Amino acid sequence: MDHHQQYFSPPPHHHDSVSANTWPSVLLMEAAHAVAEKNHHRLKHLMWLLNELSSPYGDTNQKLSAYFLQSLFTCIMDSGDRCYQILSSAADKMLSFESTRNMELKFQEVSPWTTFGHVACNGAIMEAFNGKTKLHIIDVSTTYCTQWPTFMDAIATGTDQTPHLRLTTVIAAKFCGAGVQKVMREISHRMEKFARLMGVPFKLNVLHHSGDLSELNMKRLDIQDDEALAINLNGTFRSVCSHRRDHLLSMFHGLNPNILTIVEEEADLNMGSFNGFEFLKGFQECLRWFRVYFEALDESFPTTSSQRLMLERSAGRAVMNLVACSPEESVERRETAAKWSSRLHACGFSPVRCRDEVSDDVVALLRRYREGWSTNTAETVAGIFLRWKETPVVWASAWKPI
């Protein structure tokens, strides 16, 4: 599965050479080698050492070490699926509207990680919806509807006559719990209230879908012929089982949307089962990716931040899901933009070019944040990238069915 080499090679992550020399990377890779070689003797030394040095409350190195060690341990114990489930349901029980809202909004205030995707996609959707009076957006995302207030503001102020907006939010969680349902109920109230405030005729429908997203019953989406349709996939396509992704795209194609927008993180984590020596390659990419993420978080947030801690814990669960869970249960298998693009092409979509206004909006957005963020397009693949210190981290693109 080395297709990505043909299409688009991300610029050499100079994190690789730099980060590979950090003590967590060295030790963890050694430990991973020991796992692959079944060298228990060496493994226990390394794990003991890592244990001594790790802490989820320390610096980036210590945090990475803590979460990866935890995952490696669980992997060895062959209890990944169970552990992940326990952690997820524990996290779900603690979910509250306030903590979720604070985490999301604080994250958006200090980092463009999620707002980048929002701005890019809203721009593309606005363009596709130009002149339409009845809009329907199918929103499959992980950002708790924080994308839509600015969209509503745009349609309320940018058009002569405000169109009707219907939003169907699909919460796709293989481990969907009561916590997230409670949060979404509150969010529904707030969104409806806000829409009234903005003067936007609005209707919100929240669908909770447990199990794989590819098994979603399209009828539940309640597509109407007289509405313009946009499908917005933000950070959720990675949760779809690898061999079902094309199927889901085909189903979306069948809905004939005016536009389909997709936002995903730029990492190559869709390895097969983490067994044997495949394990090493995947593990290394995992280390690279989460180092980028943790470093970006560390430099964006103030030193002590409970919101950042929540995000780190969530990332820690993602690490466990990747390292210790079976591929069928894994919901974090990111693919590169090139791979997603080839899937989209294969399923009958063609890219919609990113308009200058939208890329200008993104540039203006990035000015709001600290140094280190930039945006670019790639010659070989559609869409635009958000980059953190030269490393592409988030990809956003728009497609329409041909």
Next chain:
Amino acid sequence: MVDFESSSAMAVSATSVEGTECSSGGNQIVAAPEIQPMKKKRNLPGMPDPDAEVIALSPTTLLATNRFVCEICNKGFQRDQNLQLHRRGHNLPWKLKQRDGKEIRKRVYVCPEKSCIHHDPSRALGDLTGIKKHFSRKHGEKKWKCERCSKKYAVQSDWKAHMKTCGTKEYRCDCGTLFSRRDSFITHRAFCDALAQESARSQTQNVVISNSDHHSHRQETAKVEVTVLPPSCSPPPPPLTPSTGVLSPVPSVHSSEVPEKATGVLQHQKGAVAEAEAAEKCLATATATTTTTASGGSTSSGNNIVTDNTGVFASIFASPSVLPPSQSSPASYSNLVCGVVETDRNAKVEPMSLSLSSSLYRSSTAAPSLFPPPDQTLHRQYVQPALSATALLQKAAQMGATSSNTSFLHALGLAPPPPSSSADQYQETSIGQWSNIQSKQERNDNSGIGRDQMLMGPPAPTTLDFLGLGMGGGTGGSSGGYSAFLSSLGASVSGGVSFGGVQNKEWDDSGDKKPALL
């Protein structure tokens, strides 16, 4: 050269008027005033005179910047007056200096774009500049761009007008937080608790303020919200000497440069501001002092009044669940206060009034009414300034140094809050999770590791060579757990525990093997 076409006469008059010339080219003269247009009058202000001459200019003409051309030297000008001034310089004979003296009929202009509403003569615009601007704005290319927010404009004067205000506008949410960007304001507003509390719908109009209107608008927006300080306060008690400033509760611009601790707080009066600051600082200092010295020993904070009552305060703040030292003290104070209200059940409790007046001295039994529904985010949306520390302290003095913390707390309306900080919960639960997992595994696999020790292990890494062949500092617990882990791996322990130099009796609990010392 200027392309000058004219349209056929207004449809209305063409059909109803006799004697009107209806040729396709040339100037059209609309019929005499007594003819009524058949169409209903539209509601546009300044609707065109029915007998005005309708001119339809081509797009090229409309976009042309130099319409007025000197016939002598072909120089173009944007305005007719400029052209006339220029023509004077040519020393023309007197006769030619004058324009065509025919009576000037009023002219109205239609938009050449067929789909446009102003294409219809009944919606024609009376001003040439107006139609040109309209055409540019609606149908033209947007060549002017704002650097700050990347909004685009077709007409330069629109762009200039925008540049004057862009970035200087501030948006204030009902909760008091200030934003410099509209999009962050909008997103915040949609999820803000102030929205949830039935604020007036017209607030969206009132929210945008310019810097000059800052003060007056503050008053305006403040009146609506129930959580806001009432404008009239009795004179505040004499301010305390602030010791060390911890938090300055002033409205802050909510941009990414703002440090996290500066939360948006709405204040109305300068006096109140000073008092609040002093009070907050004093109280926060007390909090900081006592949380760091959790034992509650009295510490001198350089402030007489505080020192006298530090013991009392220590007992208040030490008794609730220990706040994580990493949390900023103002936040913890806020959490404390808010968490407190949640648990307060006593009717005779001192109301947590937001007013800086001496309301705390009142013994009214009104339930706390001005607090918004407590939530843990209050330190972010904290509208009211701190409780008057002076009042609290004086109350404490009145009560005397009570023996029991709880009774004092209850009397003041404080009680040990439930574990309210989310960070707290996470810490505790994560440890809990791991003990849980560990115990499960111990039951199932007999391979548990002292996981809670793994997470909260000895803080300082011992000096170790690369593969951890030095041992040093390992606790008994973790050691014991670890060897169980080893045995579960099926590793042979003989000679395996090659950790140097330390007594390893407890390390190897499988018992039969001696550790090999290196």
